[in-house]
Amino acid sequence: xxxxxxxxxxxxxxxxxxxxxxxxxxxxxxxxxxxxxxxxxxxxxxxxxxxxxxxxxxxxxxxxxxxxxxxxxxxxxxxxxxxxxxxxxxxxxxxxxxxxxxxxxxxxxxxxxxxxxxxxxxxxxxxxxxxxxxxxxxxxxxxxxxxxxxxxxxxxxxxxxxxxxxxxxxxxxxxxxxxxxxxxxxxxxxxxxxxxxxxxxxxxxxxxxxxxxxxxxxxxxxxxxxxxxxxxxxxxxxxxxxxxxxxxxxxxxxxxxxxxxxxxxxxxxxxxxxxxxxxxxxxxxxxxxxxxxxxxxxxxxxxxxxxxxxxxxx
Amino acid sequence: xxxxxxxxxxxxxxxxxxxxxxxxxxxxxxxxxxxxxxxxxxxxxxxxxxxxxxxxxxxxxxxxxxxxxxxxxxxxxxxxxxxxxxxxxxxxxxxxxxxxxxxxxxxxxxxxxxxxxxxxxxxxxxxxxxxxxxxxxxxxxxxxxxxxxxxxxxxxxxxxxxxxxxxxxxxxxxxxxxxxxxxxxxxxxxxxxxxxxxxxxxxxxxxxxxxxxxxxxxxxxxxxxxxxxxxxxxxxxxxxxxxxxxxxxxxxxxxx
Numbered sequence: 001x002x003x004x005x006x007x008x009x010x011x012x013x014x015x016x017x018x019x020x021x022x023x024x025x026x027x028x029x030x031x032x033x034x035x036x037x038x039x040x041x042x043x044x045x046x047x048x049x050x051x052x053x054x055x056x057x058x059x060x061x062x063x064x065x066x067x068x069x070x071x072x073x074x075x076x077x078x079x080x081x082x083x084x085x086x087x088x089x090x091x092x093x094x095x096x097x098x099x100x101x102x103x104x105x106x107x108x109x110x111x112x113x114x115x116x117x118x119x120x121x122x123x124x125x126x127x128x129x130x131x132x133x134x135x136x137x138x139x140x141x142x143x144x145x146x147x148x149x150x151x152x153x154x155x156x157x158x159x160x161x162x163x164x165x166x167x168x169x170x171x172x173x174x175x176x177x178x179x180x181x182x183x184x185x186x187x188x189x190x191x192x193x194x195x196x197x198x199x200x201x202x203x204x205x206x207x208x209x210x211x212x213x214x215x216x217x218x219x220x221x222x223x224x225x226x227x228x229x230x231x232x233x234x235x236x237x238x239x240x241x242x243x244x245x246x247x248x249x250x251x252x253x254x255x256x257x258x259x260x261x262x263x264x265x266x267x268x269x270x271x272x273x274x275x276x277x278x279x280x281x282x283x284x285x286x287x288x289x290x291x292x293x294x295x296x297x298x299x300x301x302x303x304x305x306x307x308x309x310x311x312x313x314x
Numbered sequence: 315x316x317x318x319x320x321x322x323x324x325x326x327x328x329x330x331x332x333x334x335x336x337x338x339x340x341x342x343x344x345x346x347x348x349x350x351x352x353x354x355x356x357x358x359x360x361x362x363x364x365x366x367x368x369x370x371x372x373x374x375x376x377x378x379x380x381x382x383x384x385x386x387x388x389x390x391x392x393x394x395x396x397x398x399x400x401x402x403x404x405x406x407x408x409x410x411x412x413x414x415x416x417x418x419x420x421x422x423x424x425x426x427x428x429x430x431x432x433x434x435x436x437x438x439x440x441x442x443x444x445x446x447x448x449x450x451x452x453x454x455x456x457x458x459x460x461x462x463x464x465x466x467x468x469x470x471x472x473x474x475x476x477x478x479x480x481x482x483x484x485x486x487x488x489x490x491x492x493x494x495x496x497x498x499x500x501x502x503x504x505x506x507x508x509x510x511x512x513x514x515x516x517x518x519x520x521x522x523x524x525x526x527x528x529x530x531x532x533x534x535x536x537x538x539x540x541x542x543x544x545x546x547x548x549x550x551x552x553x554x555x556x557x558x559x560x561x562x563x564x565x566x567x568x569x570x
Binding site for chain 1: 368369370389390391394395398399401402403406407408409410411412413415416420421424425446447449450451454464467470471
């Protein structure tokens with residue numbers, strides 16, 4: 001491999017330099033080929049302004065969560081009953097304070113950590129379970145397919161929030177259980193999607209071709225079917241992330257997610273509900289944060305669909 | 315000595331009322347090192363014979379023999395090392411997310427070869443693709459180049475029998491000749507036995523020493539290449555095929 005990459009492609013390519021190396025039609029090593037594919041995907045993604053906007057918002061969210069202690073002007077849990085329910089733009093409190101005099105901006109900044117935590121965990125659990133169940137059911141067919149899909153149907157038959165409520169009620173309130181409950185209710189659509197994709201892929205000539213080389217079902221599912229399902233799953237996950245944030249916020253709102261005094265956005269909205277007529281900012285500010293992050297995920301998902309969807313790829 | 319033998323082979327799809335008999339009582343032999351053609355119109359069951367041999371059509375009866383071995387319901391890796399297949403449509407037979415390198419090295423790994431890097435380059439050279447194509451993805455290749463990759467994949471386990479399922483019908487006329495010549499050369503170099511399916515008698519006449527003519531799942535006639543060239547055909551369907559094939563021949567028109 002190394003000797004291959006040493007006959008320098010940059011000298012052959014008329015477009016000199018790193019960019020030329022990334023855009024070449026004749027990559028010279030596995031690593032090079034992967035870089036070229038990634039870069040062309042990035043170029044396609046970059047041309048989508050709205051998707052870039054979504055990506056920038058999410059990068060900001062990650063940065064805010066990472067640097068929360070330095071960005072937050074106050075301790076998110078510090079109460080100041082003398083300065084409670086201050087309106088936005090009052091001195092020292094850009095977004096005002098809540099009913100216990102806690103700085104809303106600081107709470108939103110710290111709340112981004114909880115939101116990211118929920119989103120990451122759900123994004124790690126639900127699509128993986130869905131992918132496993134869906135591809136195995138789709139590829140195996142027969143009785144395996146029937147059992148797995150009826151199980152999926154059972155989960156799909158319940159409204160998502162109601163099922164999540166039932167799980168949280170059974171497991172006990174708290175952020176980990178909320179994540180678990182959301183994941184349990186979120187995987188069936190992914191299983192459906194993965195199965196549908198698998199059914200169209202499994203009878204294709206390239207799967208037949210690798211079967212004719214003696215490849216077993218494990219290898220076919222993990223090496224040949226997953227790569228084709230994953231892109232549409234990623235798109236679906238990013239589009240669903242808005243829903244996950246809202247469900248988490250909903251559970252928080254109902255008092256079954258993050259517990260006070262932790263600054264979870266949904267719980268903050270719930271708390272502000274009592275003052276919504278006289279002190280609108282208490283509920284509105286975290287609501288705006290939920291709205292912006294949900295929107296960002298939707299925009300990103302839309303852009304990713306353009307880049308990743310195998311149906312559009314040549 | 316026969317390399318492949320089919321005796322009273324029946325293949326069907328579906329059960330009960332929905333049952334379709336795709337191949338009915340086909341019997342023929344392919345001698346070692348020969349190139350044998352199966353010709354017929356769409357739906358005549360010629361591709362189904364190849365799929366049954368490769369284990370892709372589970373419902374069959376009769377006898378299929380490769381070399382000395384009678385085939386059962388399952389095919390093992392030793393079988394796939396001996397018999398390989400090239401598919402009709404190179405746009406559908408290559409994984410869209412796998413580069414040429416991935417396709418070939420995975421196959422080599424599956425068959426337990428160790429000097430994969432050298433073999434991938436050798437395979438590419440065999441099918442007339444330079445090392446510059448090694449790390450390309452299918453969407454960066456033309457139809458003819460894709461079919462060459464598919465041929466390289468079939469050659470990777472060093473099989474002795476190659477099944478060709480209309481290997482040129484999805485390609486441009488100019489590329490068809492290239493691929494056919496490549497297949498002819500490879501057969502000489504590697505001493506391969508070909509079983510080739512086509513609806514195009516001209517292709518069969520160019521490639522094969524003998525052919526079976528199929529209609530509605532039955533073999534209606536066996537022809538040698540001399541018979542074909544001399545237009546000697548006993549069965550009316552074969553005569554019809556030969557006539558329609560020569561209808562495209564500009565020389566035939568001049569003679570008339």
